[in-house]
Amino acid sequence: MANRGPPKYRNVALFPANPSTTQAVSTKLSAHKDQVIYASKSYIIIRDLVNPASSKTFAGHGTKNTTVARFSPSGYYCASADETGTVKVWDTVGEDQSVKGDFKVLGGPIKDLAWDGESKRLIAVGDGRGKFAHAFTSDTGNTSGEIGGHSKAINAVAIRNTRPYRAVTASDDGQLVFHAGPPFKFEKVIKTHTKFVQDVQYAPSGDYFASVGSDRKIFLYDGKTADTIAEFTEGGHNGSIMACAWSPDSKSFMTASLDTTVKLWDIESHKPLSTWTLGSGPADHANQQLGAVFAGTSSTSLISISKSGDLNVFDPRVGDAPARILRAPQKAIKVASPFAEDGSTFLAGDADGRVFSYDVSSGDSGLIGGQGHTGVVGGMTLAPGSTGSGGSAKVFSVGNDSTLREIEYEGKEAKPASCGTNGQPISVAVTKDRTVFFADAQSVRAIRDNQILSWEEKIQPSAIAAASEGDVVAVASAKENGTVYIYKWTDKLNKIAEQKGHANPITSIALSSDGSLLAWGDSEGKIVLVDLTKPDSPEVRAKRPFHTCRRVQSLAFLSSGKGEFPVYIAAGGNDTNVRVWKIADAQSVSLAVDIVNAVPTSAGAVWWLGHAEGGKAKLAAGGDDGCVRVWEVTLA
Incomplete structure (x- = not known):
C-alpha cells in the first residue's frame, strides 16, 4: 500500500472471510503446508491455519466472481479462476502478488484447475459453452494438449504429479476420461458412475486416484492405467458425495457428502476409519458438506467446508466431532x-x-x-x-x-x-x-x-x-x-x-x-x-x-x-x-x-x-x- 509522505501505519492483521458456497455444488479447496486457499466472492483467500490474522487476499479478478484456486506443488504460485473462464497465475510469496499469467481459456465459468508436478502446466475445466477443458502452460498459455471425451460440463480434474504424467476429468455426463501426456491426449472413458461425477483426485504418490459422485459411489483406480481397483461399499454415504481428498501418505482419503457427514477411508480395507456427523441429514442444508482437503504435512488435519461456510477441522485421533470450526463471514x-x-x-x-x-x-x-x-x-x-x-x-x-x-x-x-x-x-x-x-x-x-x-x-x-x-x-x-x-x-x-x-x-x-x-x-x-x-x-x-x-x-x-x-x-x-x-x-x-x-x-x-x-x-x-x-x- 502506498502512503503520502513517510509511512504512518503498518499492517497488523487480516481476519479472513470464509469460502463462498452454493447449494449442492462442489466447493474446491487447496492446501500447502498450513495454508488453505479458496474462492470467496470476487476474491481469493489464503487462510493461515496456525495464525489466522496472517492470512492474505488476492483481488486480481476485479469484480468477477472467483470459482477455484489451486496452489502450485511448490507453493510459490497460485492459479485462480473465475466465472468468465479466465485463469490468473500469481505469486503467493511476494507482498505485491504479481500476476505471472493472465489467460482466457474457456467461454464460461471454470469449475476446477490442476497443476502438473513440475508447476509448468495447467488444466482448466468447467462449462465453456461447448468447450469444457483446456490444457496450457502456466507461463505463456501455450496449448499443451487436448482434453476431450465429455458431452457435458466438467466438474473436476486431477493430474498425476510424477512421470509418466496422466490426467483424469470428471463430468456431469456421468463419466471420467483418462488422458496421457503431455501433450495431453484422450486415452479412454471410464463408466463406473451412474450420475454426475463430482470430484476426482490423485494420491500424492501417483499410485492411485479416487472418484466420487451424486450416485453416492466411491471408486479407487490404478494411477498409471486407470483400471478400476475397487468400489467402496461398506459404511458409505446416504447422500451425494461432493468431494474427496488424499492424505499426504497416500494410505487414506476423505470424502464429504450432502448427508452432512465426512468420512476417512482406508485404501487397503476399503472401509471407513472414521466418520464425523455435522448435521441431521440431507435436509439440513447448512451442514451439507461440499468440499475437502488435507492441510499440513501430517495426516491429522482434515478440513471440510459446510454449506454455511464453516471450515471444519478434524483430527482422526480426537473424538467424533471437529477439533475446531473456523467461522467467518461469507458476505460483505x-x-x-x-x-x-x-x-x-x-x-x-x-x-x-x-x-x-x-x-x-x-x-x-x-x-x-x-x-x-x-x-x-x-x-x-x-x-x-x-x-x-x-x-x-x-x-x-x-x-x-x-x-x-x-x-x-x-x-x-x-x-x-x-x-x-x-x-x-x-x-x-x-x-x-x-x-x-x-x-x-x-x-x-x-x-x-x-x-x-x-x-x-x-x-x-x-x-x-x-x-x-x-x-x-x-x-x-x-x-x-x-x-x-x-x-x-x-x-x-x-x-x-x-x-x-x-x-x-x-x-x-x-x-x-x-x-x-x-x-x-x-x-x-x-x-x-x-x-x-x-x-x-x-x-x-x-x-x-x-x-x-x-x-x-x-x-x-x-x-x-x-x-x-x-x-x-x-x-x-x-x-x-x-x-x-x-x-x-x-x-x-x-x-x-x-x-x-x-x-x-x-x-x-x-x-x-x-x-x-x-x-x-x-x-x-x-x-x-x-x-x-x-x-x-x-x-x-
Missing part, C-alpha cells in the same frame, strides 16, 4: 463495533444477518449464538462501560428484520437477546446511561431495558449518533436532505439545534465520546466537522472533500481519552481508501494517515480498537470481501 461486512473498550475483541455484522466475534490477540473468529438477524445487519454500537473479557460488555445491533439485539459478554460466552421494533431500523447509537437510540424509516426511538421511553416522529432519519460519555444525540434527516438535528437526552429527546443547507444526502454521522464534536459524511465524499462545545449554537469548523468516492460509508472518532485535543477521526468510503484526520483544535483539521487501497472495492465499516497509547492506535476496517483488516497507525 456492513457494520462493526469493539466488543470491549480496551479493543481486545470486536464484533462485525454481515449482509447475511450474522454477527461474528473476533479476538485480536489469537486471530480467531466465531459466530455469535442464539437467534440472529434474518436480514442485513444495519447498525451496531458498544455500550459505555464495557470492560471486555470477564467483565460487563454489551453491544446493541439492529437489522432490516425489524429487530434490536442485545449481545452480552459473560466470561467467554456471548448471549444474544432481541426485541422487536416498529419498522426496519437502519442505525443504532447509545448514550452514557445505556439508553439505546435506533432510527427506522420514519422516526427515532429511545429504548432502555426493553422499554420505549421516547420517540421523534416523521423526520425520516438516514443516520444517528450519540455521545457515549454524554447526553448529546445527532440525527441526519433523509426527509430534509442535508439537515442534521441535535438533541439533548433527559429521558426524552429535546431538540436544541439543527444544521441545514448541506447540499448532498448524508450517509454517515459520528459524535466524539464527550459530544463536543460532530462529523458527517455525504454521498459525494465530503465531510463536515461541527463544534458542539455549545450544543445550542453549533459552529461549522471544517467542510472539505474527504474522499475521491461518491459516498462516505463510515466515520469513527478516536479521542485522547481525557476530553482534550488532538482528536482523530477515521473514515471509509467506496473508493477503497481509509483516511485519518487530525483535529488539532476545533478550527484546525489536517490529513494524518492515508491508507490507499486499504479495502478492496469498499470499506463498509471503520472503527478504533481501544485508546491511543504512546502516540499509536489500532484501526480496523471491514469491507465487501468479508475480511477485517487491522493497522497500527502513528498519530502525528
Whole structure:
C-alpha cells in the first residue's frame, strides 16, 4: 500500500472471510503446508491455519466472481479462476502478488484447475459453452494438449504429479476420461458412475486416484492405467458425495457428502476409519458438506467446508466431532463495533444477518449464538462501560428484520437477546446511561431495558449518533436532505439545534465520546466537522472533500481519552481508501494517515480498537470481501 509522505501505519492483521458456497455444488479447496486457499466472492483467500490474522487476499479478478484456486506443488504460485473462464497465475510469496499469467481459456465459468508436478502446466475445466477443458502452460498459455471425451460440463480434474504424467476429468455426463501426456491426449472413458461425477483426485504418490459422485459411489483406480481397483461399499454415504481428498501418505482419503457427514477411508480395507456427523441429514442444508482437503504435512488435519461456510477441522485421533470450526463471514461486512473498550475483541455484522466475534490477540473468529438477524445487519454500537473479557460488555445491533439485539459478554460466552421494533431500523447509537437510540424509516426511538421511553416522529432519519460519555444525540434527516438535528437526552429527546443547507444526502454521522464534536459524511465524499462545545449554537469548523468516492460509508472518532485535543477521526468510503484526520483544535483539521487501497472495492465499516497509547492506535476496517483488516497507525 502506498502512503503520502513517510509511512504512518503498518499492517497488523487480516481476519479472513470464509469460502463462498452454493447449494449442492462442489466447493474446491487447496492446501500447502498450513495454508488453505479458496474462492470467496470476487476474491481469493489464503487462510493461515496456525495464525489466522496472517492470512492474505488476492483481488486480481476485479469484480468477477472467483470459482477455484489451486496452489502450485511448490507453493510459490497460485492459479485462480473465475466465472468468465479466465485463469490468473500469481505469486503467493511476494507482498505485491504479481500476476505471472493472465489467460482466457474457456467461454464460461471454470469449475476446477490442476497443476502438473513440475508447476509448468495447467488444466482448466468447467462449462465453456461447448468447450469444457483446456490444457496450457502456466507461463505463456501455450496449448499443451487436448482434453476431450465429455458431452457435458466438467466438474473436476486431477493430474498425476510424477512421470509418466496422466490426467483424469470428471463430468456431469456421468463419466471420467483418462488422458496421457503431455501433450495431453484422450486415452479412454471410464463408466463406473451412474450420475454426475463430482470430484476426482490423485494420491500424492501417483499410485492411485479416487472418484466420487451424486450416485453416492466411491471408486479407487490404478494411477498409471486407470483400471478400476475397487468400489467402496461398506459404511458409505446416504447422500451425494461432493468431494474427496488424499492424505499426504497416500494410505487414506476423505470424502464429504450432502448427508452432512465426512468420512476417512482406508485404501487397503476399503472401509471407513472414521466418520464425523455435522448435521441431521440431507435436509439440513447448512451442514451439507461440499468440499475437502488435507492441510499440513501430517495426516491429522482434515478440513471440510459446510454449506454455511464453516471450515471444519478434524483430527482422526480426537473424538467424533471437529477439533475446531473456523467461522467467518461469507458476505460483505456492513457494520462493526469493539466488543470491549480496551479493543481486545470486536464484533462485525454481515449482509447475511450474522454477527461474528473476533479476538485480536489469537486471530480467531466465531459466530455469535442464539437467534440472529434474518436480514442485513444495519447498525451496531458498544455500550459505555464495557470492560471486555470477564467483565460487563454489551453491544446493541439492529437489522432490516425489524429487530434490536442485545449481545452480552459473560466470561467467554456471548448471549444474544432481541426485541422487536416498529419498522426496519437502519442505525443504532447509545448514550452514557445505556439508553439505546435506533432510527427506522420514519422516526427515532429511545429504548432502555426493553422499554420505549421516547420517540421523534416523521423526520425520516438516514443516520444517528450519540455521545457515549454524554447526553448529546445527532440525527441526519433523509426527509430534509442535508439537515442534521441535535438533541439533548433527559429521558426524552429535546431538540436544541439543527444544521441545514448541506447540499448532498448524508450517509454517515459520528459524535466524539464527550459530544463536543460532530462529523458527517455525504454521498459525494465530503465531510463536515461541527463544534458542539455549545450544543445550542453549533459552529461549522471544517467542510472539505474527504474522499475521491461518491459516498462516505463510515466515520469513527478516536479521542485522547481525557476530553482534550488532538482528536482523530477515521473514515471509509467506496473508493477503497481509509483516511485519518487530525483535529488539532476545533478550527484546525489536517490529513494524518492515508491508507490507499486499504479495502478492496469498499470499506463498509471503520472503527478504533481501544485508546491511543504512546502516540499509536489500532484501526480496523471491514469491507465487501468479508475480511477485517487491522493497522497500527502513528498519530502525528
